[in-house]
Amino acid sequence: MKPVKVGICGLGTVGGGTFNVLQRNAEEIARRAGRGIEVAQIAMRSSNPNCQITGTPITNDVFAVATNPEIDIVIELIGGYTVARELVLKSIDNGKHVVTANKALIAVHGNEIFAKAREKGVIVAFEAAVAGGIPVIKAIREGLSANRINWVAGIINGTGNFILTEMREKGRTFPDVLAEAQALGYAEADPTFDVEGIDAAHKLTILASIAFGIPLQFDKAYTEGITQLTTADVNYAEALGYRIKHLGVARSTANGIELRVHPTLIPADRLIANVNGVMNAVMVNGDAAGSTLFYGAGAGMEPTASSVIADLVDVVRAMTSDPENRVPHLAFQPDSLSAHPILPIEACESAYYLRIQAKDHPGVLAQVASILSERGINIESIMQKEVEEQDGLVPMILLTHRVVEQHMNDAITALEALQDVIGSVVRIRVEQLN
Numbered sequence: 106m107k108p109v110k111v112g113i114c115g116l117g118t119v120g121g122g123t124f125n126v127l128q129r130n131a132e133e134i135a136r137r138a139g140r141g142i143e144v145a146q147i148a149m150r151s152s153n154p155n156c157q158i159t160g161t162p163i164t165n166d167v168f169a170v171a172t173n174p175e176i177d178i179v180i181e182l183i184g185g186y187t188v189a190r191e192l193v194l195k196s197i198d199n200g201k202h203v204v205t206a207n208k209a210l211i212a213v214h215g216n217e218i219f220a221k222a223r224e225k226g227v228i229v230a231f232e233a234a235v236a237g238g239i240p241v242i243k244a245i246r247e248g249l250s251a252n253r254i255n256w257v258a259g260i261i262n263g264t265g266n267f268i269l270t271e272m273r274e275k276g277r278t279f280p281d282v283l284a285e286a287q288a289l290g291y292a293e294a295d296p297t298f299d300v301e302g303i304d305a306a307h308k309l310t311i312l313a314s315i316a317f318g319i320p321l322q323f324d325k326a327y328t329e330g331i332t333q334l335t336t337a338d339v340n341y342a343e344a345l346g347y348r349i350k351h352l353g354v355a356r357s358t359a360n361g362i363e364l365r366v367h368p369t370l371i372p373a374d375r376l377i378a379n380v381n382g383v384m385n386a387v388m389v390n391g392d393a394a395g396s397t398l399f400y401g402a403g404a405g406m407e408p409t410a411s412s413v414i415a416d417l418v419d420v421v422r423a424m425t426s427d428p429e430n431r432v433p434h435l436a437f438q439p440d441s442l443s444a445h446p447i448l449p450i451e452a453c454e455s456a457y458y459l460r461i462q463a464k465d466h467p468g469v470l471a472q473v474a475s476i477l478s479e480r481g482i483n484i485e486s487i488m489q490k491e492v493e494e495q496d497g498l499v500p501m502i503l504l505t506h507r508v509v510e511q512h513m514n515d516a517i518t519a520l521e522a523l524q525d526v527i528g529s530v531v532r533i534r535v536e537q538l539n
């Protein structure tokens with residue numbers, strides 16, 4: 106059988122990894138796909154010193170790949186929303202299947218792209234968009250298709266996890282670790298996407314859609330990054346038996362779907378609390394399978410290439426099949442997507458870690474306890490530290506039971522209004538994940 110011809114658009118970290126693994130494992134991949142996969146064209150702006158390209162036609166115009174009649178599958182690895190969207194839509198219009206690692210594109214423009222792909226009977230595959238080398242899209246979309254999924258929770262940004270790990274374990278500074286993550290090719294072109302949680306929110310949006318069968322709704326995701334975290338909170342959390350991780354949580358409730366990304370205290374003995382460095386992990390809780398955990402490298406050249414190529418193999422296997430019989434893009438049949446709403450963060454529910462800086466006066470603790478109890482907030486534990494020498498304030502650390510966020514917002518406003526409470530109350534959500 107003639108080889109399938111693919112065009113790679115973008116030869117950066119992931120594009121270079123994809124090219125190299127396709128060459129190195131060509132025989133093994135062909136045995137799996139049933140046909141050879143030939144890179145017939147590469148579009149790139151500048152050469153990649155990690156790749157030895159001999160004989161493959163090169164262009165600097167990505168649209169030349171989208172319109173090249175020889176090409177069966179376009180691999181979009183240029184990133185961003187604008188040119189990438191145009192490239193993918195043009196490729197689909199020209200009857201090409203598409204493989205992409207672009208989470209921003211799928212999270213923001215996926216509904217439009219999938220509608221166009223259905224119209225044209227082509228596949229758009231995006232395993233590499235979430236959690237690098239972990240085949241979690243396939244696991245949820247196919248392996249767990251018997252389940253009503255209750256929740257998904259994941260460490261889904263390698264750069265953020267790398268930064269938190271290095272800061273906690275080695276006491277390194279935030280900018281120093283971020284610079285290393287950039288040099289290693291983990292970070293986004295704009296690293297604020299990593300540290301402000303936007304990248305994780307893109308990925309969570311995709312996970313929630315395939316877990317619950319809802320349209321992609323990135324604009325409704327609540328996003329909080331790691332830039333405000335302090336060493337003090339990391340240490341207090343440890344003393345309470347928790348680790349702080351940057352977590353994406355998507356939970357189905359009777360009222361709607363929680364879709365939120367934020368720093369989170371997780372009990373230190375959970376497997377996911379021990380996922381360190383650039384590694385990612387996604388927990389999925391389904392009514393039949395219970396909890397499953399998917400772990401692996403969340404970023405990097407070849408781990409991400411592994412997912413891109415797995416998609417390529419899937420496309421090659423399915424490209425001659427009737428489009429009606431393919432796995433739906435968002436796991437559920439497009440006419441069966443649910444309108445269950447995404448909840449605003451104020452309606453989401455979680456337990457909380459609070460750190461209050463108070464004057465060392467009698468009765469402060471009683472006032473704090475009374476504000477919380479008036480709003481139905483149950484305190485699980487309190488830790489009061491010794492007076493801090495530099496400002497004479499007492500840090501009070503509380504863990505609460507689960508409460509609706511709006512009630513906690515009201516309580517924090519009342520706490521901050523107390524005369525003996527100084528500055529803002531630090532609040533970090535807590536998830537038990539059991």
Ligand code: HSE
Binds near residue numbers: 261
């Ligand atoms: N910047 C992303 C991360 C790359 O650090 O996880 C992989 O999506």
